[in-house]
Amino acid sequence: MGQMKTLKRVLRYIRHYLGLVSLSIALAALTVVLTLYVPVLTGQAIDGIVQAGRVDFHQVAAALWRIGLAVVLTGLGQWLMNVINNRITYDTVRDIRAEAFRKLQKLPLSYLDQRGGGQVVSRLITDVDQFADGLLMGFTQLFTGVLTIIGTLLFMLWVNVRITLVVVLITPVSLLVASFIAKRTYDMFREQSQIRGEQTALVDEIISGQKVVKAFSQENMVSEKFDQVNQRLAKCSVKAIFFSSITNPATRFVNGLVYAGVGIVGAFTALSGGISVGMLSCFLSYANQYTKPFNEISGVATELQNALACAARIFELLDEPEQAPDGSQALEQARGQVDIQDVCFSYRPEQKLIEHFSLTAKPGMRVAIVGPTGCGKTTMINLLMRFYEVDGGAILVDGTDIRALTRRGLRRSYGMVLQETWLMEGTVAQNVAFGRPEATMEEIQAACRAAHCHSFIMRLPQGYQTVIGDDLGGLSQGQKQLLCIARVMLSLPPMLILDEATSSIDTRTELKIQEAFAHMMQGRTSFIVAHRLSTIRSADVIVVMRDGRIVETGAHRQLLDKGGFYAQLYNSQFAH
Numbered sequence: 324m325g326q327m328k329t330l331k332r333v334l335r336y337i338r339h340y341l342g343l344v345s346l347s348i349a350l351a352a353l354t355v356v357l358t359l360y361v362p363v364l365t366g367q368a369i370d371g372i373v374q375a376g377r378v379d380f381h382q383v384a385a386a387l388w389r390i391g392l393a394v395v396l397t398g399l400g401q402w403l404m405n406v407i408n409n410r411i412t413y414d415t416v417r418d419i420r421a422e423a424f425r426k427l428q429k430l431p432l433s434y435l436d437q438r439g440g441g442q443v444v445s446r447l448i449t450d451v452d453q454f455a456d457g458l459l460m461g462f463t464q465l466f467t468g469v470l471t472i473i474g475t476l477l478f479m480l481w482v483n484v485r486i487t488l489v490v491v492l493i494t495p496v497s498l499l500v501a502s503f504i505a506k507r508t509y510d511m512f513r514e515q516s517q518i519r520g521e522q523t524a525l526v527d528e529i530i531s532g533q534k535v536v537k538a539f540s541q542e543n544m545v546s547e548k549f550d551q552v553n554q555r556l557a558k559c560s561v562k563a564i565f566f567s568s569i570t571n572p573a574t575r576f577v578n579g580l581v582y583a584g585v586g587i588v589g590a591f592t593a594l595s596g597g598i599s600v601g602m603l604s605c606f607l608s609y610a611n612q613y614t615k616p617f618n619e620i621s622g623v624a625t626e627l628q629n630a631l632a633c634a635a636r637i638f639e640l641l642d643e644p645e646q647a648p649d650g651s652q653a654l655e656q657a658r659g660q661v662d663i664q665d666v667c668f669s670y671r672p673e674q675k676l677i678e679h680f681s682l683t684a685k686p687g688m689r690v691a692i693v694g695p696t697g698c699g700k701t702t703m704i705n706l707l708m709r710f711y712e713v714d715g716g717a718i719l720v721d722g723t724d725i726r727a728l729t730r731r732g733l734r735r736s737y738g739m740v741l742q743e744t745w746l747m748e749g750t751v752a753q754n755v756a757f758g759r760p761e762a763t764m765e766e767i768q769a770a771c772r773a774a775h776c777h778s779f780i781m782r783l784p785q786g787y788q789t790v791i792g793d794d795l796g797g798l799s800q801g802q803k804q805l806l807c808i809a810r811v812m813l814s815l816p817p818m819l820i821l822d823e824a825t826s827s828i829d830t831r832t833e834l835k836i837q838e839a840f841a842h843m844m845q846g847r848t849s850f851i852v853a854h855r856l857s858t859i860r861s862a863d864v865i866v867v868m869r870d871g872r873i874v875e876t877g878a879h880r881q882l883l884d885k886g887g888f889y890a891q892l893y894n895s896q897f898a899h
Contacts, residue, residue, distance in 0.1 A: 329635045333458070336418055340411045347411065350404040351466040355474045357397040362608035363478070364390045370601035408462035416455040423447055423640055431646040432710045433670070441524025446640050449523065450516060450633035457630020464623050468616030475613040479606065483598055486606055489584040490613060493577065500573045511563035513632035518556045520636070525552055567628075578615070585610040647712050652723060654732035657817045659686035659848030660721050661707070667715035668699075668706060677702060677871040680716070684864075689849045691859035693892065694868035700852045703868075704820050707850065709733060720818075738811035742823035744803040748792035751780055754806055758814040766813060773839050774809035775832055776802065801828045808836065812843060819849040833858075856893045865889065 337344060364386045371382035424447065435443065479487040529536060529545050536545055589603045598606070661684040668677040677699045684690045692700045705711045706718060709725050717724050725733055738758075746754050755771060756762045767787065771777040779802055783789040791798060798806075805828065811819070821840065828836060837858065853859045860879040867875035867882065867889045875882055875889050882889040 326631055326635075329631045329638060332638055333415075333631070333634055336415050337411065339418070340414060343407050343411050347404055347407045347462065348466055348470075350400045350407070351470050352474075354397050354400040354404065355467060355470040357393045357400070358471070359474050359478050359609070359612065361390055361393050362605040362612070364393070365608065366599070366601035366603075366605035368601070369604055370599050404467075405463065408459060412455055412459040412462055415458065416451055419454075419634075419637060420447060420451050423451070423637055426641050426643070426645075429645045430643055431712075432705070434643055438524075441522075441527035442520045443640070444527065445520035445523040446636050449519060450636050453516070453633040454630045454637065457626040457633075460623050460626045461630070464616075468623070471612060471616045475609050479609050479613070482602055482606060482609075483589075483592065485597075486585055486588050486592060489588050490581055490610065493581050493584060496577050496580070500577060508563055508566050508628045511559065511566060512629040513635065515556065515559045515563050516629075516632050516636055518552065518559055522549075522552045522556055525549060563629075578611075581613070582607070582610045647726070650725070650727040650729050650733075652728050652732075654720065654723075654728050654736050657736040658721050659688075659817050660684070660719075661818070661848060662719040662722075663703075663716075664719065665716035666706065666713050666718060668702065668711065668713050675871065677706075680871070680873060682866060682873065682876075684848050684850070686848055687846050688864065689844055689851065689862045691851045691853060691862035691865045692868060693853060693856060693859065693865060693889065695892075698868040699871045700868060701822060704739075704822055704850065704852065707820065708737060708739065736816050737818045737820055738814050738816040739820040740804075740807050740811050740822070744800065744807050746792055746798075746803055746806065748790065750785075750788050750790055751783065751806065752787040754791065755809045755813055757810055762813055767809075770813035771806075771809045773812045773843075774805050775835050775839070776805035776809055779805075801832070804828060805832075805836075808839075812839070815843065815847075817847055819844060819847055820852075821849065822852040823854065856896055867892075 368383045368386035368390075371379040371386065427443065427447075476487065476491070479490065525548065529549070536542060585606055589598065589606050592598045593600060593603045661682075663680055663682040666677060666680040669675050680699075680703070682690070692703060694700055702711070706713055709730060712726070717726075719725070720728065720733065720736070735758075747757070752764065752767050755767050759766075764787070768777060771780055780787060780789075841861070851859055851862060859865060862879065864876055865879060865882055866873055867887075869888060875885065875887050877885070883893060
């Protein structure tokens with residue numbers, strides 16, 4: 324995204340706070356005028372001290388009193404301006420971050436599957452913070468700096484046109500220096516932001532898999548990998564900071580030229596009687612005040628390059644295509660008839676996965692999906708839930724294409740327990756009632772008893788009010804899976820999806836869970852994905868998949884008697 328295009332989008336967010344921006348500019352103008360008025364008063368005080376014995380104390384006292392009043396008002400104006408600028412900046416950042424998070428909920432799962440979680444976190448947190456820092460500096464110093472330059476020129480023209488021309492002629496040098504550096508720092512800061520996101524993703528990946536790293540003694544390997552990314556970040560950061568650090572000394576050199584020019588020309592003008600000593604001191608003060616904003620603006624320009632580079636990455640997230648449009652038909656009370664008609668799907672066009680898949684599941688039927696790893700079992704679950712869109716064919720629920728149904732209605736009709744557990748940070752009761760927040764404590768406890776997790780919950784410090792999460796509470800993987808099972812048992816939707824739902828549970832508990840599942844599946848259409856084929860022997864129909872295709876269908880005994888691929892899979896698990 325181009326720099327100007329990014330800046331225009333940032334300004335569109337700031338437009339919502341136009342009133343505060345106008346007030347900030349007005350206060351900046353007030354403080355600038357008062358700041359520029361002080362040198363005039365200082366010059367008047369100096370002119371009141373002509374020589375020994377000829378001091379105009381009344382003129383000096385009046386000037387000092389006005390200087391004091393101007394300083395107090397300037398300080399108050401700057402304080403109010405800073406308060407307003409902080410409000411504008413952090414409200415704007417809040418809006419952008421909120422929109423980015425809402426966008427994240429609308430993106431297809433493929434976006435997260437193709438990117439590390441750390442990359443997304445980096446954009447939502449680090450990049451937004453960097454953008455806030457640059458934006459705040461821009462508001463704090465940019466308005467005041469520009470107004471100071473304009474105001475100083477006007478005051479200098481009012482005092483002496485000839486000396487002002489010296490300042491105006493040297494000024495373009497400072498502008499050229501700042502522009503030269505700013506153009507080169509933008510790309511560097513953008514690269515820095517990208518590598519920082521890569522580093523965040525790597526750290527997130529290594530921390531979440533630290534047990535595996537230690538188990539395989541790969542500490543040195545991951546350290547070397549981190550060092551490589553860290554070295555790239557350091558190299559890129561040094562280049563960006565080096566170029567940005569040139570700005571200040573370069574502009575200060577130009578400022579020195581301006582001050583020297585004003586001093587020399589002003590001195591000759593004062594000697595010829597064209598200007599008083601007091602006004603010359605006023606001019607020298609203006610020369611300093613005129614050049615100071617160039618230092619600040621050049622520094623702001625560097626920070627804005629970083630801020631705009633970070634903003635561009637945020638806007639890239641906001642511009643990502645959203646998931647396919649939602650349907651309009653609500654699915655209130657599903658009967659559970661599911662028809663998969665000639666479905667084709669692949670994650671990458673060049674690598675085919677599911678081709679011409681057809682299946683009919685009648686209401687109340689228990690359908691088991693089995694097959695070797697990578698054959699498309701879990702992919703079918705993703706298609707049933709419309710986490711991914713089919714490339715060809717259609718999936719119908721109760722005779723209606725799921726693309727015509729609202730996602731909310733479709734997914735509320737399914738209860739899903741996956742091999743991978745997920746618990747949010749909250750109490751046990753809140754986690755179990757995630758799908759039914761209005762459930763009573765009695766209903767929550769009944770679901771937990773059915774899932775055989777009530778006993779271990781009661782042993783927790785605060786029972787059902789114990790705060791847990793994926794990384795909190797000290798729960799085992801099996802206990803987390805039991806809570807996920809209880810979550811579905813509380814909702815009891817008309818259709819169920821069980822994807823290796825008991826993979827982390829001990830055999831004794833699994834037998835009890837299977838009994839609970841058998842009771843829960845009565846009258847409900849169920850799709851069961853399992854590697855342990857002993858757990859799906861009672862299924863009404865077993866669908867055997869291989870390389871994205873159905874190779875066999877039938878009941879357990881029929882498939883064994885057939886002696887085909889299912890029989891090979893089943894016998895391999897019990898071979899001695």
